[in-house]
Amino acid sequence: MELGAGAMLDGNLSRVTRAIQDYFASHPDAADSAEGIARWWLVGEGVVATEDEVRAALGMLVERGLVLPQRMPDGRLIYAWAGVRGAGGTH
Known part of the structure; x- marks a missing residue:
């Protein structure tokens, strides 16, 4: 059976x-725009x-609830891992 375009x-x-989650797992303090993630993070992971x-x-x-968006002063959205950061940080 052939897979359709949607599949x-x-x-x-x-x-x-999965690649974005893996990147955040390795770099929990990373944050970037969708463009930066597509151009730099994923390409570095071999994902197009x-x-x-x-x-x-x-x-x-x-x-x-795994990623938090933040609007920057210039209007861009930056995405960061929502996991607990730093020593002693709990929810």
């Missing part, structure tokens, strides 16, 4: 989401993704 997109979205795919993956991670 391929879902598969790539899953890979992109469009900015739209990265935004969709980040949206899912934000909904799950």
